[in-house]
Amino acid sequence: MAYAYDDQNIFAKILRGEIPNDTVLETAHTLAFNDIAPQAPHHVLVIPKGAYVTHDHFAEDASDAEIADFTRVVNEICKRLGIRPGDGGEGYRLISNAGEAGVQEVPHYHMHILSGRPLGRMLKKAD
């Protein structure tokens, strides 16, 4: 598996502080910020600070510390938003698009956290 990371992608620019973001939570390895074009009342993006393109790239090459931190940041945001079913919250959806079939627009690994409205079924049937 080989990935060429494009360090001119928009999330790389956010991580370098070259463009602003609406930060929700930041840790040593992870940044979470509100999506600029939200598709639900809660739409947060969680990204690792390291240069990873997709989930598979992250899972193969990131350290255990990075992976644990990322996973726990996703949870912490769900907790703070009050959307965890175990807390009586309404629930949420996690999406990570990868590559062409996944219609990934930004080639820096990210997890979408979506909640705040009924989200419908996961996928429409193919046209």
Ligand code: AMP
């Ligand atoms: P994806 O299609 O999974 O690559 O999603 C990329 C997401 O990044 C989209 O939901 C965009 O709205 C979002 N996005 C693009 N530029 C920015 C930005 N500058 N700040 C926050 N979110 C952004």
